[in-house]
Amino acid sequence: MSRFLTSLLSIFFTATLFAQTPQDAVVPMQLSAGLNPPAVFLSWTNPQPSDIILRRRVKGAAGDTWVELVNATETQLNGYFDSGLDGNETYEYAVERKTGNVMAYGYAFANFFKPVVDNRGKILVFIDSTTADLLGADLVVFKNDLRGEGWHTMPFKTGPFTTVQWVKNQITNAYNADPTNVKAVLLMGNVPIPYSGSMDWDTQSDHIGAWPCDAYYGDVNGTWTDNAVNIPNTARLANRNVPGDGKFDQNTLPSAIEIPVGRLDFRRLSAATFGLPPVELLRRYLFKNHLWRTGQYKVPNRALVDDHLGWSGGEAFAADGYRNAIPLTGEWNVATGEFLNSDRYLLGYGAGTNGTYSSAGGIGTAANFATDSVRTVFANLYGDYFGDWDFETNPLMPALLASKGSVLSVSWAGRPHWMQHGLASGETIGYCLKETQNAQFNTAYGVSNGESGAHIALLGDPTLRAKIVAPASNLTVVSNCDKVNLHWTASPDPEVVAYLIYRSFSLDGPYMRVTPDLLFQTSWEDLSPVADTLFYSVRAVKLEVTPGG
Known part of the structure; x- marks a missing residue:
């Protein structure tokens, strides 16, 4: 008995001394850049001798084009000076640290006065006709906001008999017609939901089968089959997957995704719980979206992690929250606390215990989200069951997206890490x-x-960015013989330094920049107009500095 207790105590104290936390799977990386000549100094934490691999690639380079800068074993190296860079490029860095059997990763971007993006490309917006008719004015505002950021909207309406394949065909045709410019897809309302696979991604044995798979829409040239998986008996009918039923076999994406797909779908949320029907929840989302894009909703540059799953055998789900937040907010601005609170955060992560389709233990429930105002903008959750976001009654992730506060995107992040x-x-x-x-x-x-x-899915608008520039307002355009005079009210953002003018022959674009240089005033004369109807857009410009971007 005595030896047994001694052994047990020894195991207990050993586990306590060396217990791992999700932060152990993260390498906090900080960057500072020099301009003349272009160079980047990277630093990271490395508290004890570890194996370090540091890689770099040019953002947007085709293929897996990483260059290995450091590959050192049993080192306490905690920094690197990267010189000989091109000041016109954006670089991505990835650091991998192995300490014993613990793997940790960190990522960041570096650029040198990254130029303004004039044209963000085309977004294909699919919306069911009933919802479109009810949201007419709201959709106009949404389209105007997108246009102001350089997006060109291509609308498609769906109906009660629209199929998954019809939606996929429209996306494929649009992409093949203009692969350079088709950059995103947004599904709004009752747009058909593809299903695929034979997995229980949350390792719950009663959750095996097909899960929702919007990635199918974003894969233009992959091969998807429906002839192999045969799982006729599932706890949830939607997860049933048998040959020829229209649900696909693939668990892993068969090829690289060309187009990111986001979804706004509140059809499963009960009006009795939320106090509003799905179309009104969508209207509320669009209003939140407008407030964010126009700089009217402000949040401090900080992140929140609420973790109830810990190390989890090395999966360290909440590492996702820390790793993604640090480049955006800095390590010093990542807080731990309750996911449901009254504070505002740019990025939030919650890993909950004992999950159900409508709840995550320690994080919240669909009923909570129906009444509470969650003030995180970009939200990530992990837990059992609710990653299957098309559950019949009050699924957790759509509930969070539909909440009153500021949530604009939700993902199931942990399997995999985002x-x-x-x-x-x-x-x-x-x-x-x-x-x-x-x-x-x-x-x-x-x-x-x-x-x-x-x-892997995104609930929310795929065009959203974390760094927003409040736009100028009250643009007036007066034609005067052979010139056009423009006047506008300055952006309320005190960090805005200048403006750019864009012009188009169509309200919907495309808009071309007509001021090659920055304007530091709130008026401008177009001395080269053409004999046609012209449309103008004024965009505010500011310099944004982030810890890892």
């Missing part, structure tokens, strides 16, 4: 979705369970 560090460099959440989905083709990203899984 790659959202692009938000720090001005990229969209859709860009981050695509990088996450294509992680299997990227050797520098740490492998996690569910990597490039068919279940």
